[in-house]
Amino acid sequence: MSGLTRDVAVVGIGYSPIGRDTGLDPRALTLAACHAAIADAGLTATDVDGIVEYQFGQGDAPSATATQRMLGIPDLHMYNDLMGTAPSGLGGAMDAAMAVASGVCETVLVYRCITRRAGHTGAxxxxxxxxPGPAQFHLPYGYGGGIILAMAMRKQRRVAELGGSYEDYGQIALNARRWAARNERAVLRQPLTMDDYLAARPVADPLLVLDCDYPVDGACAVIVTTRERAADLPHRPVLVDALAYGTGAEPDWLYGADFLFGGTRPCAQRLWSRASVGPGDVDVAQLYDGFTHITISWIEALGLCGIGEFHDWVGDGTRIGPGGDQPLNTHGGQLAEGRLHGLAFLAEAVAQLRGDCGDRQVPAADVAVVANAHGPQSGAMVLIGA
Amino acid sequence: MAIDRPRPLPDEVSAFYWEAAGKGALAVLRCDECRRMHHPPDLACPHCGATALRPETVSGRGTVFAATVARQAFDRAFVDAVPFTLALVELDEQPGLKVLTNLVGTTELVAVGTPVELAIEPHGDWSLPQFRVVGS
Known part of the structure; x- marks a missing residue:
């Protein structure tokens, strides 16, 4: 045995200011989130020996080594700039966990910074x-806007193939606002009714603007280290119990073999096969909501309910809201806190397992599941409060 | 809708596809090994990884796998075209074999399972495979 396996914990979380227009440069946002996460962990920048970040490559975030320079870290044992084909911001934390587990790094800083000014894919x-290239089969048809149109088609196809209704999608949007009302960081905190949801501007039928997350300027950062080191740090350690990736066959947002679920199902199966707990043990679920379809896919893929059973399972949405038996996206998700692009689902899970969430704290939260993205770039993690 | 559509640039892998479209046909690659077809055309079969592939003309008949009606454009060339429909069409030849298209002649959200057929759209020296609802 090489011994390339150590227990890993998430020990720091941090945010920049979040807003529709912060007026802040991506470097300033990144630095604010990284400083906050390092301080939260009770560490200093020179304790960091690895940095991973996720970006679209449109100048929306400084590179890992540009951030290293701003933090005055003399050398890195590992660094990576993940492209927009990775499992969103969580992909950085998954890399970090593997780097720490393997012994390549002791303490890894992960961040995602995103700004509206840098251009978002819906523009x-x-x-x-x-x-040219893959676009020759897309652009002549007016297919653009990232995955917006693919998600619109999934919404239609899901209801036709698996049943349920478009109101099911609305339950995800309404839930985000219920929780966001209890999160001072959230950008959209006013409540939403089903009538509001159904009357929202259509982007691409049947997709409504309220099925899409809310673009903001902001950055989120987390610190990953060994369980051993975590024991000496200020907060309750939050252990990475399991992580998994998934792509599915013929990976592609349009042409993939499993159009409705993409890589979420194999990812979830792999995740639970590695975890010390199961879907019935989840106290809090933080599941990507860049589009409402993604959240519903993860709920079913992870076995919180059966495939095609979301409609009956979610009911009037009470069970996923404050006081419910399956609290979901307790920060308001990207639909309401703002689109921090993945990593904030992990940060919120950590805050819940620490018991630091104030008005929105889930009682006795010990087990969290976090999932990011969909289609050919699925990733998920199980976390347990130590 | 008169749209100045972006012109597809054929490459070594896709040249057959646009040549077939120019002759009013739809063609896809079939794998010599596992005999399955795939789209968009790639250098190797996504089902088995074999690289011996050859173009085959298909019937141009299929059903709507999923559709949407774009209410806003994402490319300025399409600003005056909204609303317009996009769909993934599942070709009759093979379950799961899908192509992206506009559904010509309608701005409605066409139901999953609706039969559609090829409707080649000429653009001077190039042609675009499109689909329309059968009987429309």
Missing amino acids: LRPAATEA
Whole structure:
């Protein structure tokens, strides 16, 4: 045995200011979140020996080594800039956990910074005159906006194939606002009714603007280290019990073999096969909501309910809200806290397992499941309060 | 809708596809090993990894696998075209074999399972495979 396995904990979380227009440079946002996470962990920047970040490569975030420079860290044992094909911001934390478990690193800083000014994929792009490469099969048809149109088609297909209703999607949107009302960081805190949801502006039928997350400027950061080191730090250690990736066959947002679920199902199966707990043990679930379809997919893929059973399971939404038996996205998700792009689901899970969530604290929260993205870039993690 | 559509740039792998479209046909790659077809065309079969592939003309008949009606454009060339429909069409030849298309002649959200057929759209010296609802 090489011994490339150590227990891993998440020991620090931090946020920059979050807003529709903070006026802050991506470097300033990143630095604010990283300083906050390092301080939260009770560490100093020179304790960090690894940095991983996730970006779209549109100048929306400084690179790992650019951040290293701002933090005055003399050398890194591991660094990685993840592209927009990874499991969103959680992908950075998954890399970090593996680096620490293997002994390559002792303490890894992970961040995702995103700004509206850098351009988001839903924006109107200049008229293309030519469509090379994979785009030759998409752009001539007006297919753009990242995965917006693919998600619109999934919403139609899901209800046709598995049943349920478009109101099921609304339950995810309404739930986000219920929790966001208890989160001072959240950008959208006013309550939403089902009538509000159904009357929302259609983006691409049947997808409504309230099925899409809310673009903001902001950054989120976390610190990952060994369980051994975590024992000497200020907060209750939150252990990474299991992590898993998934892509599914013929991985592609449009043409993948499992159109409705993508890689979420194999990812979830792999996750539970490695975890010391099961879906029935989950106290709090933080499941990606870049689009409402993604959250519903993860709920079913992870076995919180059966495939196609979400409609009956969610009911009027009480069970996923404050006081419910399966609290979901307790920070308001990206639909309401704002689109921090994945990592904030992990940060919120850590805060819940520490018992630090104030008005929105889930009682006796010991087990959390976190999942990011969908389709060919699925990733998930089980966390347990030590 | 008169749209100045972005012009597809054929490459070594996709040249057959656009040549077939120019002749009014839809063609996809079939694997010599596992005999399954795939789209969009790639250098190797996504089902088995074999690299011996050859183009095959298909019937151009299929059903709507999933559809949407775009209420906003994502490319300026399509600003005046909204609302317009996009769909994944599952070809009759093989379950799960899907192509992206506009559904011409409708701005409605066409139901999953609706039969559709090929409707080649000429653009001067190139042609775009499109689909329309059968009987429309």
